[in-house]
Amino acid sequence: MNLLLKTTPFHTRTSALSEGYAWRRWAGYIAASSYELSHEREYAAIRNSAALFDVTPLYKYHISGRDAAALVDRVITRDIRKCGLHHVMYTPWCDAHGKVLDDGTVSRLSEAEYRMTSAEPNLRWLRMNAVGLDVAVADVSDAVAAVSLQGPTSREILLQLGATDIASLKYFRLMRASLRGISVVITRTGYTGDLGFEIWTSNEDALRLWDALMDAGASYGIQPAGLLALDIARNEAGLILLDVDYVSAHHALIEGQKSSPFELGLGWTVAKDKGPYVGQRALEAERAKPSEWSLVGLDIDWESLEKLFAEVHLPPRLPSTAWRASVPLYRGSHQVGYATSGTWSPLLKKNIALAHVKAPHGKPGTTLEMEVTVEHQRRRASARVVRTPFFDPERKRA
Amino acid sequence: MSTNSYDVIIIGGGHNGLITAAYLARAGKRVVVLEKRHLVGGAAVSEQVFPGFTYSVFSYVVSLLRPEIIRDLELPKHGLQILPLESTVTPLPNGDYLAQWGDKDRSRRALARHSQTDAEALDSFGQLMHHMAMAVRPILGMMPPDPTSLSPRELKSLAKFGGHFRQLEEKHFNWLFKLMTMSAADFLDEWFEFEGLKATKSASGIIGTFLGPRSPGTAYVLLHHYMGEIDGAFRAWGFAKGGTGSVSESIASSARALGAEVRTNASVSNVIVKNGRAVGVALENGDEVRARVVVSSLDPRRTFLQLLDASALPDDLVTAVKRYKFRGSSGKVNLALSEAPSFTCMPGPGAHLRGAVSISPSYDYLERAYDDAKYGEFSKQPYMDIVVPSMIDPGMAPPGQHVMSIFVQYAPYDLNGGWTDEKREAFGDAVVNTVSEYAPNIKPSILHRQVITPPDIERITGLSEGNIFAGELSLHQLFFLRPAPGYADYRTPVQRYYQCGSGTHPGGGIMGASGRLAALRILEDGI
Numbered sequence: 001m002n003l004l005l006k007t008t009p010f011h012t013r014t015s016a017l018s019e020g021y022a023w024r025r026w027a028g029y030i031a032a033s034s035y036e037l038s039h040e041r042e043y044a045a046i047r048n049s050a051a052l053f054d055v056t057p058l059y060k061y062h063i064s065g066r067d068a069a070a071l072v073d074r075v076i077t078r079d080i081r082k083c084g085l086h087h088v089m090y091t092p093w094c095d096a097h098g099k100v101l102d103d104g105t106v107s108r109l110s111e112a113e114y115r116m117t118s119a120e121p122n123l124r125w126l127r128m129n130a131v132g133l134d135v136a137v138a139d140v141s142d143a144v145a146a147v148s149l150q151g152p153t154s155r156e157i158l159l160q161l162g163a164t165d166i167a168s169l170k171y172f173r174l175m176r177a178s179l180r181g182i183s184v185v186i187t188r189t190g191y192t193g194d195l196g197f198e199i200w201t202s203n204e205d206a207l208r209l210w211d212a213l214m215d216a217g218a219s220y221g222i223q224p225a226g227l228l229a230l231d232i233a234r235n236e237a238g239l240i241l242l243d244v245d246y247v248s249a250h251h252a253l254i255e256g257q258k259s260s261p262f263e264l265g266l267g268w269t270v271a272k273d274k275g276p277y278v279g280q281r282a283l284e285a286e287r288a289k290p291s292e293w294s295l296v297g298l299d300i301d302w303e304s305l306e307k308l309f310a311e312v313h314l315p316p317r318l319p320s321t322a323w324r325a326s327v328p329l330y331r332g333s334h335q336v337g338y339a340t341s342g343t344w345s346p347l348l349k350k351n352i353a354l355a356h357v358k359a360p361h362g363k364p365g366t367t368l369e370m371e372v373t374v375e376h377q378r379r380r381a382s383a384r385v386v387r388t389p390f391f392d393p394e395r396k397r398a
Numbered sequence: 399m400s401t402n403s404y405d406v407i408i409i410g411g412g413h414n415g416l417i418t419a420a421y422l423a424r425a426g427k428r429v430v431v432l433e434k435r436h437l438v439g440g441a442a443v444s445e446q447v448f449p450g451f452t453y454s455v456f457s458y459v460v461s462l463l464r465p466e467i468i469r470d471l472e473l474p475k476h477g478l479q480i481l482p483l484e485s486t487v488t489p490l491p492n493g494d495y496l497a498q499w500g501d502k503d504r505s506r507r508a509l510a511r512h513s514q515t516d517a518e519a520l521d522s523f524g525q526l527m528h529h530m531a532m533a534v535r536p537i538l539g540m541m542p543p544d545p546t547s548l549s550p551r552e553l554k555s556l557a558k559f560g561g562h563f564r565q566l567e568e569k570h571f572n573w574l575f576k577l578m579t580m581s582a583a584d585f586l587d588e589w590f591e592f593e594g595l596k597a598t599k600s601a602s603g604i605i606g607t608f609l610g611p612r613s614p615g616t617a618y619v620l621l622h623h624y625m626g627e628i629d630g631a632f633r634a635w636g637f638a639k640g641g642t643g644s645v646s647e648s649i650a651s652s653a654r655a656l657g658a659e660v661r662t663n664a665s666v667s668n669v670i671v672k673n674g675r676a677v678g679v680a681l682e683n684g685d686e687v688r689a690r691v692v693v694s695s696l697d698p699r700r701t702f703l704q705l706l707d708a709s710a711l712p713d714d715l716v717t718a719v720k721r722y723k724f725r726g727s728s729g730k731v732n733l734a735l736s737e738a739p740s741f742t743c744m745p746g747p748g749a750h751l752r753g754a755v756s757i758s759p760s761y762d763y764l765e766r767a768y769d770d771a772k773y774g775e776f777s778k779q780p781y782m783d784i785v786v787p788s789m790i791d792p793g794m795a796p797p798g799q800h801v802m803s804i805f806v807q808y809a810p811y812d813l814n815g816g817w818t819d820e821k822r823e824a825f826g827d828a829v830v831n832t833v834s835e836y837a838p839n840i841k842p843s844i845l846h847r848q849v850i851t852p853p854d855i856e857r858i859t860g861l862s863e864g865n866i867f868a869g870e871l872s873l874h875q876l877f878f879l880r881p882a883p884g885y886a887d888y889r890t891p892v893q894r895y896y897q898c899g900s901g902t903h904p905g906g907g908i909m910g911a912s913g914r915l916a917a918l919r920i921l922e923d924g925i
Binding site: 036037038040041044047048049153218219220221302313315316318344346347348349350 | 630
């Protein structure tokens, strides 16, 4: 093989599971789209039993030293003082104009030691902001292996492997554990909106970890799953994705491509009473006046789709995978926004999407029209603005 | 708070009764459902008959649950979760197997081993069945018109019905006619050559009937599978997480949320009729419940001949109901297993265990199974549709252990000499012995066995003669003939007494269309 992309430490296992050579790129790595020929059962496992994802391609940074907290606080919009020992925070971070650069998690591993994850490289940004601080920033992206175990039986599987304290691990908290002798950090996080955990270990222990999980998970319906399944679940959970639902201010070529946290439904992450951080002035100004855009959920009306398809004597046809495309939204004759990704939710039996709409049209209950293609014809289906997440089970936090 | 006066009483808490209740409650009616058992669901119940192991005791898959019902009643919000059940594997007597997978390429390849032309015919056959299903599907959501009536409303409905079929191309109309009249075997012979494939496909045409694959009229049911494909996204055909009882539970939960009251352990003995009008019901415990409308979800025999004084009913209805065919022909064996089954043709674990395993190697095999039943015996070598629910939903059994659901045909209601406990166990033995021929590790791993015969179905669920569809789904008992000519509109000769069970159009499986259409009829009648 003459592979020019990187493979993860789990590759010998994941490649052996691939039934159809369905891979895609993720941050310079190859990552499985699905292991089975169809992603359907992989998706079902997320909501029914447990799905195992290789999430090693996430960018990961280790931040340590006396001023570690100060650096993180200077970058992110949330207040690092609220991040206690072994807490995890989800947060975006912005440029000086308050436009989002990236989003990810911050885990407080010890008193003065944090791990940040992100969708894009951030070493340069972190180091630029570390000027004058006593802090070390290391890119550990290729040194830390990570899997995500998501679904209703995920806790049971970790319990079987000896993570006895897992039952008391709260949502967005972390713990250290030894799973059959393998040292890991477990965070109760994920990208599915379900009960789930991410498990972080060294590259050396990666394969043993995979094998232990698959072994203990066999009786609990564990299913290796790829990005196609994940994409459906994250849509149901209303979780946004960089480069799909928004453009990083680092890449945007025109102002209109950029978004503030408020415009991405992340207003709750912009802390009010915290020390100075990048973008603060712009964000505080935006807080005072309404944002131009809001990110909303859409529930696309089935009857209206059925009617459009019936005109051409077909039952409604929907892609079986989540879609990622900019799709115009109308109210009356005016375009008022665009959907960026969506999916048929096999769980909710609903056709859902995430969308940017001009703020006045973002009120839940508002009826918009979304462009759909029916037998090569551009038509419009009725779509209702709804709150996200579309799916939010109690077990996620319980 | 429970009172004793309602707008509507629904007799029977099976899925159709619950659906009628939910739709009526949604329209603002004060509704109570009276279920004789301690749990709702009728033939769609999940029970821990053996501790730790959940059986879908009777019906075991969701078949064509109407998408509009899923949407209108917001069933996913109330816990309905339908999981993929994608493959069908047919073990063959020579140790080989036929596999039909969810993936098209994989299916084609598996079939081409046996017949390359069959593998290529699958697509054209699918195309034809798509057209047939599109033609028939609207009927599932339509109240049957009365073809003998000259009322403008009936004529309009008939015209709409006729108009729908006029849209069909001539060749499709011809095919539809063939499909309605031929045997499944003859119909499939026109398309395929490989016996294992044809027999497995034909099996869907005999389920719940007292017919064999070579009996005329069995081809039509082949359509059901393809109707499921049209509803594709809704996965109207699949495995319900938690077993089929969770489908009933989700409907009951929706009905309650809409304001309906659901009472269990409330067995109705008869409908109270005053001046030709239903005014309430009497319970077996002596209580009475009053309402302006009474709806029976029970089968036609119970609805008309048991709950009412039949002497007050028109002769033509009484005669038709007496003639209505039940003759239950299927049984069920539920097993708790200490380990996963291992089939000789595909040893060990694998994706095939997450789908159906069909014991239907040839037409002759199925016909011989039918022959036994024709002469009053249960099949020594029965047709079986096997699923291992715990492979799909690990919550159905303790970790590492499994439940196996075996649908068995034929087991005639009228067994020579009658059913006894000994005969039930002998029937269970025949089933287990036959499964063991294909999966030898079954026998030693059985922790618990539940054998259900048609009289058991009748005794527990109330379904007359144990017919799983509340009356055979054969052409002479469908559409405007279900349950009886002139009485297919969910009304009855008794004012304000309605029927909503599977014994009305369209009936069959956990589809729910009967319950919904009955509710619409009641609302339309404005009471």
